[in-house]
Amino acid sequence: MKNAIFKDGKISIIEIKKPSLNSKGAIIKVLGCGLCGSDLVKIKHKKENIILGHEVVGIIEEINSETLLKKGDRVALGHHYPCFSCNYCKNGSYSMCKTFKNSNIFPGGFSEYIRVDENHLKYTVYKMNDRLEDDEAAFLEPLSCCIRAIERAGFSYEKDNSNYCALTIGLGSIGLLMLKGLRAFGVNAFGFDISKERSELAEKEGFNFEENKKYDVVFLTAGSSNAIQTALKYVIDGGKIIVFSSVEDDFKGFANNEIYYRELSIIASYSPGVKDIELSCRLLNNGDVKVKNLSTKYKLKDLQKAVDDSFENKVFKAYIEI
Numbered sequence: 320m321k322n323a324i325f326k327d328g329k330i331s332i333i334e335i336k337k338p339s340l341n342s343k344g345a346i347i348k349v350l351g352c353g354l355c356g357s358d359l360v361k362i363k364h365k366k367e368n369i370i371l372g373h374e375v376v377g378i379i380e381e382i383n384s385e386t387l388l389k390k391g392d393r394v395a396l397g398h399h400y401p402c403f404s405c406n407y408c409k410n411g412s413y414s415m416c417k418t419f420k421n422s423n424i425f426p427g428g429f430s431e432y433i434r435v436d437e438n439h440l441k442y443t444v445y446k447m448n449d450r451l452e453d454d455e456a457a458f459l460e461p462l463s464c465c466i467r468a469i470e471r472a473g474f475s476y477e478k479d480n481s482n483y484c485a486l487t488i489g490l491g492s493i494g495l496l497m498l499k500g501l502r503a504f505g506v507n508a509f510g511f512d513i514s515k516e517r518s519e520l521a522e523k524e525g526f527n528f529e530e531n532k533k534y535d536v537v538f539l540t541a542g543s544s545n546a547i548q549t550a551l552k553y554v555i556d557g558g559k560i561i562v563f564s565s566v567e568d569d570f571k572g573f574a575n576n577e578i579y580y581r582e583l584s585i586i587a588s589y590s591p592g593v594k595d596i597e598l599s600c601r602l603l604n605n606g607d608v609k610v611k612n613l614s615t616k617y618k619l620k621d622l623q624k625a626v627d628d629s630f631e632n633k634v635f636k637a638y639i640e641i
């Protein structure tokens with residue numbers, strides 16, 4: 320079967336053996352896989368021997384499992400699950416758990432088939448509503464990352480959050496998804512980007528920016544250290560800044576005294592917990608978060624082009640049809 324690898328600074332499509340099922344789990348025939356910002360960061364830093372692609376949508380082809388999932392189900396999935404028993408897990412820091420970091424799909428989402436294990440099936444694989452297109456279903460994992468960030472900001476889906484205003488800085492696909500997630504939580508959501516084009520796209524979806532306003536929470540999805548100053552400018556005293564992306568210049572950080580005297584909370588959110596994937600599935604399946612027409616489709620053989628176009632900001636979100 321075909322599988323994409325990253326070697327010697329470029330992506331190649333190679334032939335490898337189709338994964339087989341020798342214990343509990345499933346083989347999934349991949350329909351497509353979203354290209355994540357984290358894939359792009361790995362490629363940019365020329366990390367080799369990495370698993371590329373995790374925003375998978377596919378059909379269960381073979382299954383041996385105690386779960387209710389069955390052959391023929393169209394599913395989307397997350398790629399990591401925690402152990403639920405270590406101290407990180409007990410503190411809710413699931414993405415710091417060793418099991419979480421070591422669990423993954425095999426051999427990566429840009430493949431014709433992947434193997435998932437029984438814990439994936441139990442905790443991270445969800446059947447998606449037929450109404451959703453494949454590229455929409457592939458937003459399950461990215462939306463779940465946003466949901467965790469929104470919850471770490473102190474919002475609960477079950478509560479009334481309508482008294483709060485949040486600003487998302489950086490309106491790429493993940494920033495727009497954050498805004499949609501915030502809206503589904505009932506938070507008043509505003510968006511800012513230095514790019515006029517991206518700001519206008521968000522405005523079309525009803526997410527504006529008010530220059531003279533301060534915000535209870537600021538989400539940083541920009542991947543730029545300059546955005547830190549913007550966050551400090553617009554957050555209220557006593558407010559929260561949620562760090563949701565890596566930046567180029569790691570040493571341009573937050574000013575100690577500003578954090579202290581203004582009593583700001585700087586909170587990071589990295590990857591989703593299993594409950595977040597479940598809620599993400601609910602919001603996509605019931606239409607509370609709509610992601611229609613956000614992706615540009617590429618064939619697997621054109622993955623390198625999808626990567627190049629993403630680096631050049633020619634596309635909003637790339638989705639690879641397998």
Ligand SMILES: [Zn+2]
Nearest residue numbers: 355374460461
């Ligand atoms: Zn992702």
Ligand SMILES: [Zn+2]
Nearest residue numbers: 402405408416
């Ligand atoms: Zn753990």
